[in-house]
Amino acid sequence: MRSGLTLMTRIEVVVGREDERLVLDLFEHAGATGFTSVSNVSGAGHGGYHEGRLPFNDRDGLLLMFTVLSPDQADPLIEALRNLFENRPGVMFVTDAYVSRPAYFDQALAP
Amino acid sequence: MNPTGTDSESAIDLDVDPDSRRPNTPAGAGRGDPSLRLELGLALRSLPPTWPLRTFVAANPLAGFEDRALPDALAEAAEPTGAYGVLAEREYLDLFAAGMIDEDALRRAVHAAVRAPGVEPPGPHDLVIDGTHLSWVDLIVADLLARPPLAVATAPRRQVSSTERAIDEAMSRWAAAYLDPHATWPMPHRARGFWAAWCRLVVHDPTVRALVGDTGLAAIAQLPAAPDDALHALLGRVEGARGDVLRGQLQHLPGWSMAMARGAREGVDLGAPADLVGFVAARLALAVATAERDGRAPTAAVSPEPDADAPQAVASQGDRARLVLHHVGIATPDGATQEAVARLLALVPSQRRAHVWQEALEATAHERLLARLATSPAPPIRSARSDAHLVCCIDPRSEGLRRHLEARGNYTTIGFAGFFGLPVRIQRDGAPTAEPSCPVLVDPRAIVVETDRFDPHWSRRQAREAVANNTLDAVHDAKVAPMSAFALAEAGGWISGVALATRTFRPTAWRRARRRVDRHLAAGITTRMDLDGSAGLGGIGLEDQVLLAESILRTMGLTEGFAPLVVLCGHGSHHTNNPFRAANDCGACGGRRGGVNARVAADVLNRFAVREALSAAGISIPADTWFVAAEHDTASDRVHVFDVDRVPLTHRAGLAALQADLAHAGAALAAERCGELPGAPAALTPVEAAAHVRERAADWAQVVPEWGLMGNHALVIAPRWVTRPHDLGRRVFLHDYEAAQDPDGRVLTTILTGPMVVAHWICSQYRFSTTDPEVFGAGAKPLHNVVAGLGVLEGAGGDLRLGLPLESVRWQGRPVHLPGRLLVVIQAPPERVDRILRENPVLHRLVGGGWVRLVTRSGPDAEWHDHRVSTTEEEH
Numbered sequence: 006m007r008s009g010l011t012l013m014t015r016i017e018v019v020v021g022r023e024d025e026r027l028v029l030d031l032f033e034h035a036g037a038t039g040f041t042s043v044s045n046v047s048g049a050g051h052g053g054y055h056e057g058r059l060p061f062n063d064r065d066g067l068l069l070m071f072t073v074l075s076p077d078q079a080d081p082l083i084e085a086l087r088n089l090f091e092n093r094p095g096v097m098f099v100t101d102a103y104v105s106r107p108a109y110f111d112q113a114l115a116p
Numbered sequence: 117m118n119p120t121g122t123d124s125e126s127a128i129d130l131d132v133d134p135d136s137r138r139p140n141t142p143a144g145a146g147r148g149d150p151s152l153r154l155e156l157g158l159a160l161r162s163l164p165p166t167w168p169l170r171t172f173v174a175a176n177p178l179a180g181f182e183d184r185a186l187p188d189a190l191a192e193a194a195e196p197t198g199a200y201g202v203l204a205e206r207e208y209l210d211l212f213a214a215g216m217i218d219e220d221a222l223r224r225a226v227h228a229a230v231r232a233p234g235v236e237p238p239g240p241h242d243l244v245i246d247g248t249h250l251s252w253v254d255l256i257v258a259d260l261l262a263r264p265p266l267a268v269a270t271a272p273r274r275q276v277s278s279t280e281r282a283i284d285e286a287m288s289r290w291a292a293a294y295l296d297p298h299a300t301w302p303m304p305h306r307a308r309g310f311w312a313a314w315c316r317l318v319v320h321d322p323t324v325r326a327l328v329g330d331t332g333l334a335a336i337a338q339l340p341a342a343p344d345d346a347l348h349a350l351l352g353r354v355e356g357a358r359g360d361v362l363r364g365q366l367q368h369l370p371g372w373s374m375a376m377a378r379g380a381r382e383g384v385d386l387g388a389p390a391d392l393v394g395f396v397a398a399r400l401a402l403a404v405a406t407a408e409r410d411g412r413a414p415t416a417a418v419s420p421e422p423d424a425d426a427p428q429a430v431a432s433q434g435d436r437a438r439l440v441l442h443h444v445g446i447a448t449p450d451g452a453t454q455e456a457v458a459r460l461l462a463l464v465p466s467q468r469r470a471h472v473w474q475e476a477l478e479a480t481a482h483e484r485l486l487a488r489l490a491t492s493p494a495p496p497i498r499s500a501r502s503d504a505h506l507v508c509c510i511d512p513r514s515e516g517l518r519r520h521l522e523a524r525g526n527y528t529t530i531g532f533a534g535f536f537g538l539p540v541r542i543q544r545d546g547a548p549t550a551e552p553s554c555p556v557l558v559d560p561r562a563i564v565v566e567t568d569r570f571d572p573h574w575s576r577r578q579a580r581e582a583v584a585n586n587t588l589d590a591v592h593d594a595k596v597a598p599m600s601a602f603a604l605a606e607a608g609g610w611i612s613g614v615a616l617a618t619r620t621f622r623p624t625a626w627r628r629a630r631r632r633v634d635r636h637l638a639a640g641i642t643t644r645m646d647l648d649g650s651a652g653l654g655g656i657g658l659e660d661q662v663l664l665a666e667s668i669l670r671t672m673g674l675t676e677g678f679a680p681l682v683v684l685c686g687h688g689s690h691h692t693n694n695p696f697r698a699a700n701d702c703g704a705c706g707g708r709r710g711g712v713n714a715r716v717a718a719d720v721l722n723r724f725a726v727r728e729a730l731s732a733a734g735i736s737i738p739a740d741t742w743f744v745a746a747e748h749d750t751a752s753d754r755v756h757v758f759d760v761d762r763v764p765l766t767h768r769a770g771l772a773a774l775q776a777d778l779a780h781a782g783a784a785l786a787a788e789r790c791g792e793l794p795g796a797p798a799a800l801t802p803v804e805a806a807a808h809v810r811e812r813a814a815d816w817a818q819v820v821p822e823w824g825l826m827g828n829h830a831l832v833i834a835p836r837w838v839t840r841p842h843d844l845g846r847r848v849f850l851h852d853y854e855a856a857q858d859p860d861g862r863v864l865t866t867i868l869t870g871p872m873v874v875a876h877w878i879c880s881q882y883r884f885s886t887t888d889p890e891v892f893g894a895g896a897k898p899l900h901n902v903v904a905g906l907g908v909l910e911g912a913g914g915d916l917r918l919g920l921p922l923e924s925v926r927w928q929g930r931p932v933h934l935p936g937r938l939l940v941v942i943q944a945p946p947e948r949v950d951r952i953l954r955e956n957p958v959l960h961r962l963v964g965g966g967w968v969r970l971v972t973r974s975g976p977d978a979e980w981h982d983h984r985v986s987t988t989e990e991e992h
Contacts (some may be wrong), residue, residue, distance in 0.1 A: 021957075062870045063557060
């Protein structure tokens with residue numbers, strides 16, 4: 006079923022809301038054509054439990070953000086995100102993703 | 117793709133500002149370097165957060181260092197910023213003499229400084245000299261109190277060479293030209309971004325040509341066209357870690373750097389895209405060019421001019437020891453004694469002395485407040501229904517109004533976030549944009565239009581306004597156009613002269629005349645908050661109205677015992693000629709006035725459908741309760757009530773009585789405030805004081821129309837009976853909280869993660885604007901030049917000034933605001949507080965890192981005690 010699909014790289018991060026602008030900047034300048042973001046996620050991790058939605062504070066919540074881009078575009082982004090997480094809290098997951106319309110994710114492949 | 121929030125408890129649709137997530141890169145800039153962007157983004161964190169002047173929001177200037185403990189943050193921030201977070205020692209001595217610092221607090225601070233964790237034993241010992249026992253603490257305190265103060269080596273101030281200053285002046289002019297959204301002659305090419313525009317135009321700048329020469333300009337012309345590539349190339353020519361170089365460049369012009377990172381995206385004008393990379397590249401290009409012109413390495417230190425204020429001779433340890441011994445009655449000490457004392461005094465190094473004083477100053481204020489709160493009598497058993505509830509913002513100024521109103525009758529007051537829990541943007545009908553009216557911590561989720569279309573006289577008002585606006589536009593255009601300005605002065609100069617004289621010498625009369633004109637334009641017009649989106653824009657659905665209403669009432673703790681009148685009282689400051697007016701407005705409303713939020717909340721809570729749904733949720737609002745919106749003008753202490761025409765006839769008498777009491781309370785508050793306002797006459801009656809503060813607010817030459825949040829130092833989260841017996845001097849944030857009504861801790865979580873964070877920002881802003889006005893303050897108001905709503909310059913050039921103006925925190929060279937950390941006082945079960953701190957990293961960071969001091973008690977029979985948490989290295 007993977008025939009006809011193009012291999013891309015999906016990069017998923019969970020970051021503090023105050024780093025959202027910085028991460029979007031990195032996505033954009035790595036050449037990503039889009040992203041998805043889910044606000045006010047809660048969960049538990051290395052640093053303990055994190056509450057989800059705070060009624061009077063959107064700045065200190067957590068975001069789940071991901072983007073899909075070609076593997077060669079992904080490498081600089083991965084490197085930058087690794088450096089980010091040496092300075093800021095957050096996690097990153099890098100996985101392969103197959104897409105049916107590669108031009109949507111890599112402008113170089115646009116007809 | 118738009119982000120979607122998912123939360124099983126909230127069905128509020130997100131209508132977040134798409135601009136906040138839309139890329140704002142210059143057209144044609146191309147892809148950048150993610151790693152370079154990351155380093156620049158992280159370097160930007162070391163700068164104080166800033167907002168445009170018209171929505172001034174107080175923020176902690178050291179917010180970028182909050183992941184460290186406060187002492188470490190102060191130490192780390194000192195070198196790049198030149199700020200130390202403490203006053204000059206002589207200022208502490210003056211405060212001690214004035215009784216603002218207790219000697220006991222000073223002794224405790226000395227003890228803590230010397231016996232700090234990690235200090236190797238055996239520690240200091242007392243001395244016995246000539247049979248006299250001398251405590252080591254006494255000796256060090258005597259040293260600190262020595263008068264006249266001996267010259268001590270102070271921490272070196274950050275010095276800037278004349279070359280760097282010249283570069284900064286040039287960059288300041290270019291940034292102002294680029295970012296000005298109202299320029300009569302807009303900067304060419306600016307839509308392509310700063311770097312592209314600057315590269316094309318800098319060759320025509322004679323100041324830059326004089327700075328770097330033709331060779332330097334030629335080198336700049338050879339740099340890559342893309343700003344990322346240009347910055348990359350320049351960083352390759354400079355020694356030092358990239359992050360350090362970038363931070364160093366940003367710290368030269370932190371105000372302009374923050375403005376450049378935002379770009380001119382407010383409103384509909386996107387004519388100046390954010391281009392921080394281009395701005396840093398331009399400054400670094402000039403730095404490199406001047407270094408090469410001088411034949412030095414670009415990052416080699418340029419010897420700054422000597423610090424003229426540094427003490428020329430610093431007292432030796434021996435001098436200090438002799439003075440201290442003389443102070444304790446030993447006039448001729450032997451050498452061994454002198455040496456022993458000198459060793460003791462060295463336990464508090466010169467550069468720690470001011471920090472010891474600062475801890476003592478802060479501890480004095482905190483302990484005095486806690487001692488008073490400990491004496492509050494047990495709450496009375498209330499049987500009679502209040503005549504009215506007054507719900508005010510947590511702002512310290514509200515404490516004064518609440519206290520004076522409570523003294524006048526059967527009133528109950530409540531402290532609550534001034535935006536009344538409404539994450540909204542407000543748009544005046546006909547205005548081009550909707551403005552957020554909630555804390556900057558909160559994403560606006562809905563738009564509410566303030567419309568006058570319901571009024572039958574709407575079309576007449578539109579016509580009058582159109583005439584007035586067209587006239588004003590024509591006058592403005594004539595003023596700024598080169599030739600017509602002279603003609604206008606000839607034709608209409610005498611009118612302006614009369615207006616000028618009236619405004620200067622009869623400010624109250626001028627203001628009355630202006631109001632008459634405004635009323636004529638809007639005669640008989642009333643506005644409504646369009647909750648349902650009837651104007652074709654915005655609105656809040658019924659389900660969301662119910663959710664908001666329930667959240668508002670539960671968070672403010674008003675779920676039963678409703679008075680016939682519940683007044684939701686926002687606040688704002690109505691005065692004139694102050695670029696920093698927004699700093700005196702409501703911080704909870706994003707630097708705007710809170711009356712509109714009060715109107716929206718009152719409308720929601722008066723709706724029958726909403727009350728029906730609330731009743732099903734367990735909150736029954738009596739049929740005879742009416743919510744009214746009002747706004748407290750903190751400059752004149754008048755309270756304006758909105759929408760009086762919609763108040764039921766049955767409540768008009770009660771409202772009239774309340775308004776009369778509010779007027780008296782306001783006048784009494786004005787008299788209280790006049791005792792502290794500079795230049796106010798002494799011993800004014802309330803009537804005289806009310807007239808004085810009105811005149812002050814109308815006086816365009818008045819640099820202190822009110823003191824704003826001067827003196828703020830604590831937030832009390834407790835029932836009103838804990839604070840009601842005490843005059844807190846309008847210096848304490850008050851948020852009502854009843855632990856028994858909040859079994860799962862959700863309300864306390866909301867208060868701590870929202871209002872407490874805002875209060876901490878305000879307290880920090882006031883602190884650092886007081887202790888380090890040159891770095892984190894905005895300078896003196898008479899010298900301000902306003903730059904297109906972005907900020908102010910002090911004088912003709914330089915950086916956009918950050919923080920509060922001098923006149924908000926100092927007067928005649930002395931600190932009026934007493935700097936310190938926010939004291940947070942909570943009456944709640946300690947295990948509940950523990951859990952909330954554990955589950956919310958922002959609180960763990962602020963409390964664990966010592967940015968705020970947290971004190972709790974479980975109930976009226978318990979004692980207040982410091983609530984500590986363990987610090988952690990990482991949050992994930």
